[in-house]
Amino acid sequence: MQVSAPIRAPAWVSTRRLFEQKLSDLHKCNNLSQLKQVYALIYKSNLHQDPFVTPKLVTAFSLCRQMPCAVKAFNQVHEPNVHLYNTMIRAHVHNSQPAQAFAIFFLMQSSGVFPDNFTYPFLLKACSGQNDFSLVKMIHTHIQKYGFCSDIYVPNALIDSYSRCGLVGVGAAKKVFSVMDDKDVVSWNTMIGGLVKANRLNEARQLFDEMPERDMVSWNTILDGYAKAGQLNDAFELFEKMPERNVVSWSTMLTGYSKAGDMEMTRMLFDKMPVKNMVSWTIIIAGYAEKGLAKEATDLYEQMEEAGYRPDDGAIISILAACAESGLLWLGKRVHQSINKNRHQCSILIENALIDMYSKCGSLSKALSIFNGMGKKDLVSWNAMIHGLAMHGHGSKALQLFSKMKQEGFAPDKVTFVGVLCACTHGGFVDEGIQYFYTMERDYRVPPEIEHYGCIIDLLGRGGRLQEAFRLVRTMPVEPNVIIWGALLGACRLYNAVELAQEVLEHLVKLEPQNAGNYSMLSNIYAATGNWDSVADMRLRMKNTGNEKPSGASLIELEDGVHEFTVKNTLHPASDKIYHMVDGLSHHIKKVGYFPDAFY
Template identity: 35%
Template sequence: MLLQLYSVSSPQIPPSHSHTEILKPNLLRSFNSPFELKQVHALLIKTNTPLSSLPLTRVGLVCALNPSFVYAQRIFKALEKPEIVVWNSCLKIIAEGDSPHDAIVLFYRLRQFSVLPDDFTCSFVLKACANLLDVLNGRIVHGYVEKLGIQRNLILQNMIVHLYALCGATGDAWLLFDKMPKRDVVTYNIMISQLIKTGKIDDAYDLFSKMPQRNVRSWTSMISGFVQCGKSKEAIRLLIEMENEGHRPNEVTVVAVLSACADLGALDLGRRVHEFSNQNGFNKNVHVSNTLIDMYVKCGCLEDSYRVFNAMQERTIVSWSAMIAGFAVHGHGEKALELYSEMIRSKMKPNDVTFVALLHACSHMGLVQKGREFFAIMTRDYGIEPKIEHYGCMVDLLSRAGLLKEAYEFIAKMPVAPNGVIWGALLGGCKVHKNIELAEEAIRHISELDPLNDGYYVVLSNVYAEAGKWEKVAEIRTLMKHQGVKKTPGWSSITIDGMVHEFEAGDESHPQAEEIFEMWGKLLVKMKLKGYVPNTSVVLLDVEEKEKEKFLFRHSEKLALVFGLMNTTPGTPIRIMKNLRVCEDCHAAFKLLSAIENREIVVRDRNRFHCFKNGVCTCSDYW
């Protein structure tokens, strides 16, 4: 029978070789082409070895995509094992390999030779379609599923929903989802992930709320989704609900929650998540450690972030870049540059994010020449083409240093169109160095590129106010009103005993408002004895000096600081989050108060961190 199956002239066996030696397992499995397979087959016949000794999956893989397909079929049919079982093994390997398209080709060949697919066949081909984002062939496989009557297979149904969602065929995914007679947690997770991916966070949460049961992946997807769309408070709330329902966060959940803590400056929760990670061995996960670094940096705890960095057994470029950026944003530019040198010595290659961090460090320190060098070697030595972020850093660097003309010329020569951030960097430098002409040029471009961003108009108002051009300040207010631009109210927050307290500028609604104002009065006396003079130029109102001082003393960060001094143990650090840039007067006041009250005061504003201690700030008054 075997000779009938395939007739081939058998090679001569050297007398010194026994049959056993010839058919060693490695020889049986070493064929890589149909020709070599036929030689092994001939040896089986010659040595009267059962055909079942052949590795059938390898037979299929060698013959699947060439004219020897029929030859493989004849081998399979000579055995008792169903042919489709072997082909399914081949499909699985091919679908998960480097060329998933070959799995689709093999599927069509099976149909061409009347090999009836089963649910496993369809699942492997669907996996190949998903890997290729091939919705066209996916629809055809879906048709076979319906035709074969295996559409009630929930795994297959979930794979088809996943494929449609993955390929952006959202309507088809929803249609199938709605028609499914049975759904499980996987089905819901697929649709929730797709809604989050397309930015429909409210719809995702609505579906999440309707789930009959949830697993850790359901909770994690929703928590991550809230973080991605800037709803970190909702993410934290969901974490609490998740734990109340008895689900333990996994490493992915931890990364998402730490990102939420970073956004909110929720240090206490971040520390608890860090402890939980250590207890569960998550600290070995590089993604968790990288997010911990970012969380501690953004919560104003630079030393803690550096401890995490130093404890890492494995570091990626993300680890190095995050730590370099942390030192830069906290005003430790020298340490940022030292760490970069250490990174290069460790043979780690920098990426575009690394150079953004380095340019930030140079900008915050006024290291113009060093910044120019980094901008040059980025492309020259590492082949990294500058992105808009790098150009923005360079404009910021030059503008802060007072090289406004050079910054303007740099913008004019950029190979990419400047955006509002680029012109905003120039505008910021114009404010510091009181250049009205260039400030007006910058705002002209900004009004076209980012017309609803109130921050830039406020900066220009500052420029005019400091020059005593109150009629121009009025014109800016009129322009903002005409364009529908509303000034973002300044607010600051401080967390005490796990509770977040928020203050707005001029806020008198807080339960301890009277006590806060009373204590501020006492602090003001001490500050004036140390030489403090209120800087009323930051008040953009044409009113009496006394009125300006009143507005000045009600800035949100001052209210938050006083509240913190009243409600924390003497000597403990105070950490404040602010949504806008810290003004010059608050900066001067905080330097004095850090010495008077013997406190470390950390303020995270829109641009950077200011760490006040013993009467000085890490920014060295250069911000």
């Protein structure tokens, strides 16, 4: 009789145990290295053809954002069944690859596998965000042909996708909704949400009142509609009537009051809410920050961290964006500190938000160091940095970065070109700007939009090429707005082009009759050319226009708070000193041959 000696389990045994334990809930595995081990074992054990294993594997890879691995696992199956195809479509949708989701759908059809009631809700999700009515209609036709509307998930998904396709879409959604035999609470909520998105609040409310049963989501949807539309009294009335409120209801109210600029009410609700979460803290902190209320925002940020909250990606991005908007460098730095403390690495989204925050808050060197330290950059990173350099007057550096971006294989988009044209304006590169403008569509298939026309007309005008600027305004395919006419008027002022300015003023008066600034611009031109009678005429016209609209401001945060600067602002306590300095500087740069008002 043989006695077996006790043996130590070899290393693979533990992996094996992990494998067996993992296989049943493999789709929930979010640890990439474990997942890859399990995948290797699946492959070795020839289990990758098992129709119950591969969908779980695909789902797990999709949750870890490893689509190449998911595709590989999928491709190893010889004859995928409908469930695996569905899983693959969903994986692509969850990873924002709608085109690939459709490709799988077409592959499935050409392989002779028929779609089922699960296929269409996934496919319809792939359409959301595309705003493509005819695509949704095409899917709807398929659904009608195969008769999958008996499964309530299918018409519910149709209502959702249709209502994301503008006005025509909402009409189609209403049709689907109205012919449904058994509507459940999700059908109602989706339809109400669709009407809210289309700004058809009265219809949404009517439906809400007709609902047989209303759970929390229905109330929150209609509440959100009122809050977004600024109908805060209606929102508040409903909020008080609700049988119960959850953290979403409270957050919706916070957003409504914060967006309306009523931070007192926002704060009152925030202090009263029984349960707070990351979202509610984010809303109020970003709200204060957007309005430049540095102390309130920073104090609450500290309180949030003291209460044990670690800001997530969404919180960080919202708060940084708010800091960028109003120049709160100090809070922006504070958020950056928490990022460094709490994370070993941060996402591209956060790094992009930091670049934007630092450059808009005046700290170009910090923005550059984030940009240069990034492991991976995306188009947004390049765009933010190009724009940042341009804004800080480094026109040629911005253009150098633009060529580098192209060398690294990034295709510029419309945002890139706004930055590039802006760089030309700040650097005074008129001919280069025109060149870039013409390559946009020809070489990069980026058709110029009104912002680009605004930039190029501003550039031509500042360069003294008024006739060309006017010709472009007359021939461009978009209707000129106040920014375009305003740029022209500014150029006329710069070169004292009286007659052109008179023409421009008439256009501006039609678009914004209340803006006295336009008259004063023409009045200045008359004054500069010694036409005092016309100056008096302009003053008279100005008197009858009423209020001047608030002018644009630059903000900078110093040790003693945020300082605001506007054109001709004499309210700042140090304005005498400031203007003295500016005059001195203008004198100096004129002496060295610079034309100070043309390019900035």
